[in-house]
Amino acid sequence: MLQKKLNDETGSLIALLKKYNQAYRRGKPLVSDNEYDNLLAKLKKLDPENKFLHQVEPEKFEQKKQVKHPSPMLSTEKAYTLDQLARFVVRVTKEAGEIGIQNLEYKVTPKLDGLAGRDDGVIFASRGNGEVGFEISSAFAKGVIPIGGRGLGPGEVVIQKSYFKEHLAVDFEHPRNMVVGIISSDKLNALALKALQAKAVHFVPYKELHCWTGSGEHLLQNIKTITTNLFSKTDYPVDGVVAEIIDEAVKKYMGATAHHYRWQIAVKSKGETAITRVEKVIWQVGRTGILTPVLEVVPVLLSGANIRRVTAHNAGLIKKKKIGVGAEIEIIRSGEVIPKLERVIKTVEDPVLPETCPACDSSLNWENDFLKCPNHECFAQIEQRLSHFFKILGNIDWFGIKTVKKLVASGYNSLKKIYSLKENDFVNLGFGPVQSKNLAQALSTSKTAIVEDWRFLAAFGIPDLGKGDSRKLLSHYKLEKITQITAKQINKIYGFGNITSHSIAAGLQQEKSIINHMLAMNFNLERTVLQSELNNLDNNLAGKRIVLTGKMEQGSRAAMKSDARKLGLLVQNTVNSKTDFLVTGDKAGTTKLSKAEKLGIQIISEARYMELTKNVGADKDP
Numbered sequence: 001m002l003q004k005k006l007n008d009e010t011g012s013l014i015a016l017l018k019k020y021n022q023a024y025r026r027g028k029p030l031v032s033d034n035e036y037d038n039l040l041a042k043l044k045k046l047d048p049e050n051k052f053l054h055q056v057e058p059e060k061f062e063q064k065k066q067v068k069h070p071s072p073m074l075s076t077e078k079a080y081t082l083d084q085l086a087r088f089v090v091r092v093t094k095e096a097g098e099i100g101i102q103n104l105e106y107k108v109t110p111k112l113d114g115l116a117g118r119d120d121g122v123i124f125a126s127r128g129n130g131e132v133g134f135e136i137s138s139a140f141a142k143g144v145i146p147i148g149g150r151g152l153g154p155g156e157v158v159i160q161k162s163y164f165k166e167h168l169a170v171d172f173e174h175p176r177n178m179v180v181g182i183i184s185s186d187k188l189n190a191l192a193l194k195a196l197q198a199k200a201v202h203f204v205p206y207k208e209l210h211c212w213t214g215s216g217e218h219l220l221q222n223i224k225t226i227t228t229n230l231f232s233k234t235d236y237p238v239d240g241v242v243a244e245i246i247d248e249a250v251k252k253y254m255g256a257t258a259h260h261y262r263w264q265i266a267v268k269s270k271g272e273t274a275i276t277r278v279e280k281v282i283w284q285v286g287r288t289g290i291l292t293p294v295l296e297v298v299p300v301l302l303s304g305a306n307i308r309r310v311t312a313h314n315a316g317l318i319k320k321k322k323i324g325v326g327a328e329i330e331i332i333r334s335g336e337v338i339p340k341l342e343r344v345i346k347t348v349e350d351p352v353l354p355e356t357c358p359a360c361d362s363s364l365n366w367e368n369d370f371l372k373c374p375n376h377e378c379f380a381q382i383e384q385r386l387s388h389f390f391k392i393l394g395n396i397d398w399f400g401i402k403t404v405k406k407l408v409a410s411g412y413n414s415l416k417k418i419y420s421l422k423e424n425d426f427v428n429l430g431f432g433p434v435q436s437k438n439l440a441q442a443l444s445t446s447k448t449a450i451v452e453d454w455r456f457l458a459a460f461g462i463p464d465l466g467k468g469d470s471r472k473l474l475s476h477y478k479l480e481k482i483t484q485i486t487a488k489q490i491n492k493i494y495g496f497g498n499i500t501s502h503s504i505a506a507g508l509q510q511e512k513s514i515i516n517h518m519l520a521m522n523f524n525l526e527r528t529v530l531q532s533e534l535n536n537l538d539n540n541l542a543g544k545r546i547v548l549t550g551k552m553e554q555g556s557r558a559a560m561k562s563d564a565r566k567l568g569l570l571v572q573n574t575v576n577s578k579t580d581f582l583v584t585g586d587k588a589g590t591t592k593l594s595k596a597e598k599l600g601i602q603i604i605s606e607a608r609y610m611e612l613t614k615n616v617g618a619d620k621d622p
């Protein structure tokens with residue numbers, strides 16, 4: 001049932017992404033890039049192996065001829081951190097070493113954010129799905145300028161950044177949308193014609209780009225400077241840099257996956273910044289009462305998106321850096337992350353800090369750099385806490401912040417009250433008939449669908465008690481005992497400091513009645529194994545990852561899972577590349593089997609598994 005729900009969810013997510021892709025290709029995007037990326041990330045989380053994630057959707061240019069590329073135009077693997085880049089360098093060094101090549105040289109170029117294509121001198125084709133693109137040779141007749149001349153191979157159609165900023169930023173959210181419109185449509189609007197006449201739309205072959213070359217060591221040490229320098233020389237929208245190997249023999253040896261070349265990586269930079277002015281400061285109340293300042297700014301183009309809001313971390317910063325209406329700030333956007341305040345260029349005389357909570361009007365307190373609303377019953381905090389519960393619990397749909405706000409406004413301001421609601425009650429609160437049914441169903445499903453006990457505990461949003469620490473705590477104390485433990489007891493567990501221990505103990509006291517109330521509702525909890533039950537001395541199964549599938553002779557799978565955990569095995573629900581064994585019972589799941597086969601994972605029968613684990617026990621209890 002959970003699986004079916006997941007399938008439904010992935011299905012509708014993909015349908016939505018496809019719809020957005022189509023609109024985007026028509027040059028009329030329905031959502032911002034950020035929003036699109038968020039959806040994509042959500043899909044990745046739900047189903048990391050989904051093939052939608054690995055296919056490049058072809059732009060469907062109507063009335064354009066299809067062209068097969070002589071060799072596929074692949075996409076680029078992405079790195080967002082220095083660590084990921086370092087791993088790439090290690091991998092390249094190792095593989096080059098295998099064919100006796102040392103002292104490798106790397107090349108770094110800006111990663112243009114436009115429409116990819118390939119020009120062989122006669123035919124100009126878009127990348128399409130990588131294998132087959134569309135002939136878009138008419139682009140040059142329209143006035144697209146081929147930089148360096150014709151026939152220079154793969155590259156990108158882009159619009160000059162300076163031109164876009166001056167003439168088009170008001171009408172278009174993203175320069176790439178404009179470019180796609182120019183290439184795909186036969187009727188051009190006045191703005192597009194003007195841009196073409198101004199010779200601002202270019203096809204830039206990758207080999208014509210500015211580049212940096214140097215060793216892997218220099219690359220890792222100086223990536224920031226390299227990026228900044230390349231960006232300053234590039235008057236096109238960029239969304240990072242591309243680092244690659246120059247040596248042809250190494251490139252050939254490393255080859256490619258179906259998706260990307262293995263000798264190349266895109267480094268989504270933390271480099272691009274923009275300067276803007278603060279128009280308004282908004283204060284948002286979080287679930288623990290901490291106020292976060294959000295700056296509304298004069299819209300500014302950054303890494304291709306039009307930015308209107310920037311978070312400014314905390315109230316202390318507003319005070320210290322003297323930020324207020326009229327302040328000039330530099331903002332930064334890294335990868336797919338929301339833009340942040342980088343530095344303040346021009347301060348204001350008197351930054352205005354709120355004295356009372358914007359939600360409940362309570363007087364605010366300072367806690368270090370944070371302004372905090374001390375009222376635990378503050379409705380903004382309650383909304384955030386409830387929404388946090390549903391988000392962290394992770395097995396319940398339909399309870400987003402909008403729904404939660406509506407419930408709180410109608411007086412349903414606690415989990416106890418919300419969980420008492422029936423379908424009819426939702427109708428009476430003004431929810432539509434279908435939504436009411438979904439909401440009631442979701443509440444009941446959240447109780448029956450299996451959920452890890454640490455997730456359940458973390459969902460209460462107790463300060464300093466996130467998912468990792470909940471898990472740690474529950475490996476020492478049972479959930480039923482958790483509201484009785486003292487700061488001293490928590491402090492004794494490795495990894496919990498003195499201050500954290502006190503704040504967790506206080507938080508558990510505060511939420512005691514609701515935790516116990518929810519526990520009494522019999523959620524289908526998967527228990528964390530207590531350290532005291534865990535006897536994983538020196539057996540070679542400890543730490544191995546297993547997946548169980550099919551009907552087991554031993555009895556319930558849940559009991560087998562729990563036994564496996566006691567032996568120190570890590571039990572996974574689905575097969576992935578980290579799985580060590582797939583244990584198969586009667587009528588084993590074919591998806592799991594074929595995936596395990598594909599990944600080369602050892603498949604063992606239940607009988608064999610029992611034999612293996614029996615030996616583990618025998619070793620220990622002679």
Ligand SMILES: [Zn+2]
Pocket residue numbers: 285357358359360361362373374375378379380381
């Ligand atoms: Zn408040």
